Amino acid sequence: xxxxxxxxxxxxxxxxxxxxxxxxxxxxxxxxxxxxxxxxxxxxxxxxxxxxxxxxxxxxxxxxxxxxxxxxxxxxxxxxxxxxxxxxxxxxxxxxxxxxxxxxxxxxxxxxxxxxxxxxxxxxxxxxxxxxxxxxxxxxxxxxxxxxxxxxxxxxxxxxxxxxxxxxxxxxxxxxxxxxxxxxxxxxxxxxxxxxxxxxxxxxxxxxxxxxxxxxxxxxxxxxxxxxxxxxxxxxxxxxxxxxxxxxxxxxxxxxxxxxxxxxxxxxxxxxxxxxxxxxxxxxxxxxxxxxxxxxxxxxxxxxxxxxxxxxxxxxxxxxxxxxxxxxxxxxxxxxxxxxxxxxxxxxxxxxxxxxxxxxxxxxxxxxxxxxxxxxxxxxxxxxxxxxxxxxxxxxxxxxxxxxxxxxxxxxxxxxxxxx
Numbered sequence: 388x389x390x391x392x393x394x395x396x397x398x399x400x401x402x403x404x405x406x407x408x409x410x411x412x413x414x415x416x417x418x419x420x421x422x423x424x425x426x427x428x429x430x431x432x433x434x435x436x437x438x439x440x441x442x443x444x445x446x447x448x449x450x451x452x453x454x455x456x457x458x459x460x461x462x463x464x465x466x467x468x469x470x471x472x473x474x475x476x477x478x479x480x481x482x483x484x485x486x487x488x489x490x491x492x493x494x495x496x497x498x499x500x501x502x503x504x505x506x507x508x509x510x511x512x513x514x515x516x517x518x519x520x521x522x523x524x525x526x527x528x529x530x531x532x533x534x535x536x537x538x539x540x541x542x543x544x545x546x547x548x549x550x551x552x553x554x555x556x557x558x559x560x561x562x563x564x565x566x567x568x569x570x571x572x573x574x575x576x577x578x579x580x581x582x583x584x585x586x587x588x589x590x591x592x593x594x595x596x597x598x599x600x601x602x603x604x605x606x607x608x609x610x611x612x613x614x615x616x617x618x619x620x621x622x623x624x625x626x627x628x629x630x631x632x633x634x635x636x637x638x639x640x641x642x643x644x645x646x647x648x649x650x651x652x653x654x655x656x657x658x659x660x661x662x663x664x665x666x667x668x669x670x671x672x673x674x675x676x677x678x679x680x681x682x683x684x685x686x687x688x689x690x691x692x693x694x695x696x697x698x699x700x701x702x703x704x705x706x707x708x709x710x711x712x713x714x715x716x717x718x719x720x721x722x723x724x725x726x727x728x729x730x731x732x733x734x735x736x737x738x739x740x741x742x743x744x745x746x747x748x749x750x751x752x753x754x755x756x757x758x759x760x761x762x763x764x765x766x767x768x769x770x771x772x773x774x775x776x777x778x779x780x781x782x783x784x785x786x787x788x789x790x791x792x793x794x795x796x797x798x799x800x801x802x803x804x805x806x807x
Contacts, residue, residue: 410456410457410458410459411455411456411457411458411464412454412455412456413454413455413456414452414453414454415453415806415807416450416451416452416453416806416807417443417449417450417451417804417805417806417807418448418449418450418451418804418805419440419441419442419443419445419448419449419802419803419804419805420438420439420440420447420448420449420802420803421438421439421440421441421767421800421801421802421803422436422437422438422439422800422801423436423437423439423728423798423799423800423801424436424798424799424800425437425721425726425728425796425797425798426796426797427721427722427794427795427796427797428794428795428796429783429785429794430785430786430787430788431785431786432785437726439727439728439800439802440472440802440804441728441729441730441767441769441800441802442729442767442802442804443472443804444551444552444727444729444731444732445472445473445552446473446474446727447472447473447474448471448472448473449470449471449472449473450470450471450472451468451469451470451484452468452469452470453466453467453468454466454467454468455467461491461496462490462491462492462496463488463489463490463491464488464489465486465487465488465489466485466486466487466489467483467485467486467487468483468484468485468486468506468555469481469482469483469484470482470483470484470554470555471554472554473552473554474554477556477558477562477563478549478553478554478556478558478561479553479554482554482555482556483504484504484506484548484554484555484556485503485504485505485506485548485555486503486504487501487502487503487504487505487506488501488502488503489501489502495532496532497531497532497533498529498530498531498532499529499530499531499532500527500528500529500530501527501528501529501530502526502527502528503525504524504525504548504557505523505524505525505526505527505528505542505544506523506548506555507523507528507530507540508520509530509538509540509581509583510538510540510581510582510583510592510594510626512592512626512628512640512642512660513628513630513638513640513662514628514640514641514642514660514661514662514675515660515662515675515695515731516642516658516660516662516675516677516693516731517626517642517644517658517660520581520594520626521542521579521581521594521595521596521620521624521626522547522548522577522579522596522619522620523542523544523547523548523579524544524545524546524547524548524557524577524601525544525545525546525557525566525569526542526543526544526545526546526576526577527542527543527544528540528541528542529541529542536584536585536586537582537583537584537585538581538582538583538584539581539582540579540580540581540582541578541579541580541581542577542578542579542581543576543577543578544576544577544578544579544601545569545570545571545576545577545601546559546564546569546601546603547577547601547602547603547618547619547620547621548619549619550619553619558603559603560603560604560605561604564603569603571599571600571601575599575600575601576599576600576601577596577597577599577601577620577621578596578597578599579594579595579596579597580594580595580596581593581594581595582594583628585632586632587632587633588631588632588633589629589630589631589632589633590628590629590630590632591628591629592626592627592628592629592630593625593626593627593628594625594626595623595624595625595626596620596622596623596624596625597623598616598621598622598623598648598649599620599621600614600616600618600621601618601620601621602616602617602618602619602620602621603618604617604618604619604621622646622647622648622649623646623647623648623649624644624645624646624647624648625643625644625645625646625648626642626643626644626645627642627643628640628641628642628643629641629642636665636666636667637664637665638662638663638664638665638673639662639663640660640661640662640663641659641660641661641662642658642659642660642661642662643657643658643659643660644656644657644658644659644660645657646658651682652682652684653682653683653684654682654683655681655682656679656680656681656682656737657678657679657680657681657682658677658678658679658680659677659678659680660675660676660677661674661675661676661677662674662675663675669700669701669702670698670699670700671698671699671700671701672697672698673695673696673697673698674694674695674696674697675693675694675695675697676692676693676694676695677691677692677693678690678691678692678693679691679692679693679716679717679735679737681737686740687740687741687742688737688738688739688740689716689738689739689740689741689746690716691714691715691716691717691735691736691737692714692715692716693712693713693714693715693717693733693735694712694713694714695710695711695712695730696710696711696712697709697710697711699757704758704759704760705756705757705758705759706756706757706758706759707754707755707756708754708755708756708757709752709753709754709755710730710751710752710753710755711751711752711753712733712749712750712751712752712753713748713749713750713751714733714735714748714749714750714751715746715748716735716736716739716746716747716748717733717734717735717736717747717748717749718733718734718736718747718749718775719732719733719734719749719751719773719775719796720732720733720734721771721773721775721796721798722773722775722783722794722796728771728798728800730753732771733749733751744778744779745777745778745779746777746778746779747775747776747777747782748775748776748777749773749774749775749776750773750774750776751771751772751773751774752771752772753769753770753771753772754769754770755767755768755769755770756768756769763805763806763807764803764804764805764806765803765804766801766802766803767800767801767802767803768800768801768802769799769800769802770797770798770799770800771796771797771798771800772795772796772797772798773794773795773796773797773798774793774794774795774796775793775794775795775796776792776793776794777792777793778792779792780792
């Protein structure tokens with residue numbers, strides 16, 4: 388921790404000396420936090436108040452401090468992010484989410500080599516649900532852009548970052564590693580292959596990740612050599628994306644995600660995500676849809692179908708909004724251990740047989756009002772109402788009713804975000 392702060396201090400001192408300003412040294416970030424009052428109709432639960440940042444999807448708060456440097460010739464630079472959120476242990480208190488340098492070669496920077504703790508967003512999807520890429524981490528990324536709009540990339544990484552909810556830390560078996568000991572066989576490293584082509588009217592993207600052990604999550608019960616491949620981003624995966632860019636103020640994105648390709652017939656998952664939105668003056672309307680499909684060999688599993696219809700209308704700095712969600716084959720996070728109420732606050736169940744009464748679903752309504760103090764600061768006041776239900780007795784049982792099939796949860800919250 389002291390080394391991180393010492394490094395940042397040195398960078399700030401260099402800035403003060405004036406040598407980096409001319410070479411484009413930029414700082415930015417944000418702080419998001421809020422409070423919610425939660426109550427439900429479960430006889431065994433009391434109402435509670437909890438700190439939660441809706442915008443950052445983080446318990447407690449999220450703080451991010453970003454820096455970027457580009458030299459005068461625009462062919463080399465560096466980026467870093469310091470982050471704190473959610474927890475007060477190594478998985479949340481403070482982290483160096485990414486820190487990498489890059490150098491470009493040939494005319495028009497056709498080739499770019501990036502090294503360090505990498506988080507490059509070139510191939511991140513633009514949909515509502517997935518909104519991610521194959522993941523990076525500690526290693527190297529080679530990007531080739533032979534013509535404008537065409538980007539190829541090959542990455543090789545020895546350790547993957549944890550998710551944003553895990554503070555993007557690099558961990559080995561849940562502990563912060565000594566990089567001296569982070570060594571993988573060549574065939575066990577994480578390799579990613581990426582491509583995207585953007586024109587005025589559309590963008591096509593595709594990326595592939597090989598099966599790997601860069602998640603560093605071995606099970607203590609497994610004998611040596613029997614690695615379980617349960618770590619983050621260790622399964623092989625394919626992502627395909629299409630964006631339509633031909634109409635002003637229209638958002639249209641379709642993403643297909645195919646994971647566990649090495650056992651796709653028996654354990655593969657397919658996620659299809661569609662994001663549509665249109666803005667007419669002060670009125671904005673949108674539809675987000677997600678389909679969760681599961682391959683389980685000879686066993687049939689019900690798909691999950693999520694639909695999010697939303698609309699907002701800006702009245703100067705005040706923006707009322709209404710979100711409606713129906714999720715068949717899923718639950719709200721307010722009935723899970725997460726106890727979260729972000730806009731994507733839902734989780735697929737990945738279970739259920741077409742021949743049995745074992746289905747779960749949720750209907751959610753969220754009216755909210757956003758007040759924009761300026762273009763960097765806003766306050767949101769909202770109320771999320773979730774009606775979770777099952778088609779079988781006891782789906783949401785409590786001490787008052789062992790046959791109870793549903794649970795009604797209400798969250799009144801205030802969310803604030805300051806950007807700089």
